[in-house]
Amino acid sequence: MLGLVQDRPLLISSLIEYAALNHGDVEIVSRSVEGPIHRTNYREVNLRAKKMAQALTKLGVEFGDRIGTLAWNGYRHLEIYFGISAMGSVCHTINPRLFPEQITYIANHAEDKFIFVDLTFVPLLEAVKDHLTGVKGFVIMTDEAHMPETSLDNVYCYETLIEAEDGNYEWPVFDENSASSLCYTSGTTGNPKGVLYSHRSTVLHSFCVCTTDGLGIGNRDSILPVVPMFHANAWGIPYAAAMSGAKMVMPGSQMDGQSIYELMEQEQVTLSAGVPTVWLMLLGYVKENNLRFSSMNRTVIGGSAAPRSMIETFVGEYGVEVCHAWGMTEMSPLGTTGNLLKKHENLSDDEKYAIRQKQGRTVYGVELKIVDDEGAEQPRDGVAFGRLLVRGPWITSGYFKHEGGDVVDADGWFDTGDVATIDPDGYMQITDRSKDVIKSGGEWISSIDVENEAVGCPGIVEAAVIAVPHPKWDERPLVIAVKEKDHPVTKEDLVHHLENSLAKWQLPDDVVFVDELPHTATGKLLKTKLRDEYKDYKLPTA
Ligand code: ADP
Numbered sequence: 255m256l257g258l259v260q261d262r263p264l265l266i267s268s269l270i271e272y273a274a275l276n277h278g279d280v281e282i283v284s285r286s287v288e289g290p291i292h293r294t295n296y297r298e299v300n301l302r303a304k305k306m307a308q309a310l311t312k313l314g315v316e317f318g319d320r321i322g323t324l325a326w327n328g329y330r331h332l333e334i335y336f337g338i339s340a341m342g343s344v345c346h347t348i349n350p351r352l353f354p355e356q357i358t359y360i361a362n363h364a365e366d367k368f369i370f371v372d373l374t375f376v377p378l379l380e381a382v383k384d385h386l387t388g389v390k391g392f393v394i395m396t397d398e399a400h401m402p403e404t405s406l407d408n409v410y411c412y413e414t415l416i417e418a419e420d421g422n423y424e425w426p427v428f429d430e431n432s433a434s435s436l437c438y439t440s441g442t443t444g445n446p447k448g449v450l451y452s453h454r455s456t457v458l459h460s461f462c463v464c465t466t467d468g469l470g471i472g473n474r475d476s477i478l479p480v481v482p483m484f485h486a487n488a489w490g491i492p493y494a495a496a497m498s499g500a501k502m503v504m505p506g507s508q509m510d511g512q513s514i515y516e517l518m519e520q521e522q523v524t525l526s527a528g529v530p531t532v533w534l535m536l537l538g539y540v541k542e543n544n545l546r547f548s549s550m551n552r553t554v555i556g557g558s559a560a561p562r563s564m565i566e567t568f569v570g571e572y573g574v575e576v577c578h579a580w581g582m583t584e585m586s587p588l589g590t591t592g593n594l595l596k597k598h599e600n601l602s603d604d605e606k607y608a609i610r611q612k613q614g615r616t617v618y619g620v621e622l623k624i625v626d627d628e629g630a631e632q633p634r635d636g637v638a639f640g641r642l643l644v645r646g647p648w649i650t651s652g653y654f655k656h657e658g659g660d661v662v663d664a665d666g667w668f669d670t671g672d673v674a675t676i677d678p679d680g681y682m683q684i685t686d687r688s689k690d691v692i693k694s695g696g697e698w699i700s701s702i703d704v705e706n707e708a709v710g711c712p713g714i715v716e717a718a719v720i721a722v723p724h725p726k727w728d729e730r731p732l733v734i735a736v737k738e739k740d741h742p743v744t745k746e747d748l749v750h751h752l753e754n755s756l757a758k759w760q761l762p763d764d765v766v767f768v769d770e771l772p773h774t775a776t777g778k779l780l781k782t783k784l785r786d787e788y789k790d791y792k793l794p795t796a
Pocket of ligand 1: 671
């Protein structure tokens with residue numbers, strides 16, 4: 255017997271319609287690419303998204319067509335997010351930090367019909383335009399006054415397209431399982447692969463993001479997503495913000511510490527989200543200038559492990575609660591959040607930091623387990639580690655066009671490529687990417703553990719730990735670190751610092767100081783590049 259409940263499809267259009275009707279005046283503030291701060295609200299965003307849908311229909315865009323975007327976090331990108339998906343086409347966010355060949359590959363693989371582009375990235379498209387096979391036209395995200403000279407063909411001006419429409423348009427109703435957006439993983443190996451989200455998965459994920467133990471988003475929040483909209487849908491924040499009527503503050507192209515801090519203060523931001531590298535810059539600026547946060551009370555750190563020292567600074571020095579979150583593009587992306595439980599209230603600061611440093615507990619909707627190489631489930635004792643598998647209604651069932659073949663097993667589990675422990679309270683801790691662990695004489699050394707400890711050493715700004723071949727032990731750890739400017743910290747100081755927390759066999763065999771570490775397009779340490787650079791490195795112990 256079926257229940258007697260209305261079967262209304264979960265569609266992205268419902269998010270922006272809800273926000274426009276119930277939180278119409280709530281502001282969307284953007285640092286525009288043209289320069290000035292721009293203000294709009296949910297009512298306007300919905301109206302202009304409808305106008306864009308009308309314009310795209312006239313240009314021949316049909317249900318299911320992929321439309322690319324190369325854009326920063328800003329109000330026009332938000333209008334496109336809602337407009338394209340809500341009309342039934344697929345919003346394909348392209349990461350502009352990828353190599354030109356990868357961008358060409360992705361746009362062709364997705365068969366993008368049109369590409370929306372911020373002024374900043376017009377030259378990037380001009381350079382690859384002759385290799386784009388299916389693109390029928392480009393929409394430059396600006397007004398007539400700022401339209402650039404360009405060698406692109408079939409160019410449209412965003413504001414002109416919108417001005418020509420009346421917005422008298424009803425969002426269509428269709429199957430909630432229809433594709434809504436597409437995001438390629440940056441792919442440190444092989445070609446990038448497309449993760450194709452649905453309306454249903456996006457709306458369910460938004461509910462989860464809004465829950466108190468998700469990211470806890472509500473209408474009193476002013477949210478600044480530093481995480482880009484081209485990276486796993488800015489962790490789902492644009493959709494969740496509309497669902498809850500939260501104010502959005504969009505940083506545009508300026509992600510340096512000063513620009514982010516100024517926006518946070520001016521717009522009384524309460525919640526922010528980004529990768530550790532970004533917070534490093536922000537905290538550096540705040541510290542140097544002896545500043546405080548007047549409104550920000552929590553921040554989400556994810557994408558890579560949040561070092562304990564960073565969590566301590568936010569919580570201990572600035573009173574900003576940290577939600578350490580883990581997920582991946584393939585998971586929409588939220589998987590776990592590192593909030594404390596009621597029973598942790600009376601623990602010492604030290605014990606609390608140790609918990610906050612873990613990647614956290616599963617949110618409702620995501621199942622986790624760890625398995626060994628034979629697929630046998632490992633105990634949840636916080637000690638045993640294994641390959642981390644996940645399943646749930648917002649986790650990919652396969653990459654676009656079946657790239658990479660079948661990626662879930664018969665029971666629906668997807669292998670994350672991470673290695674982790676799970677403790678009896680359900681807190682998961684990533685010990686490594688399966689390809690980054692250092693296999694030393696039959697023991698595994700977690701590169702992440704060593705990195706976390708290394709950045710806690712005074713004078714060390716950033717550190718990467720990689721395996722270097724060793725005649726006796728197979729592999730041994732090498733630390734490649736960046737120092738604070740003019741800081742006298744030495745290799746011996748760093749090793750001495752690591753001795754406090756690591757076993758002797760886990761200590762690095764050598765330390766190299768560099769000016770800068772390479773990062774992927776999504777801000778993670780690019781270890782493949784480092785491994786390649788240091789593959790012939792002679793360790794003093796070899
Ligand atoms: P990419 O496109 O670079 O793969 P993703 O966000 O999809 O970007 O990357 C997901 C991976 O990032 C995870 O599998 C995990 O290895 C790493 N990651 C994400 N969040 C964390 C975290 N909080 N701590 C450690 N690693 C993380």
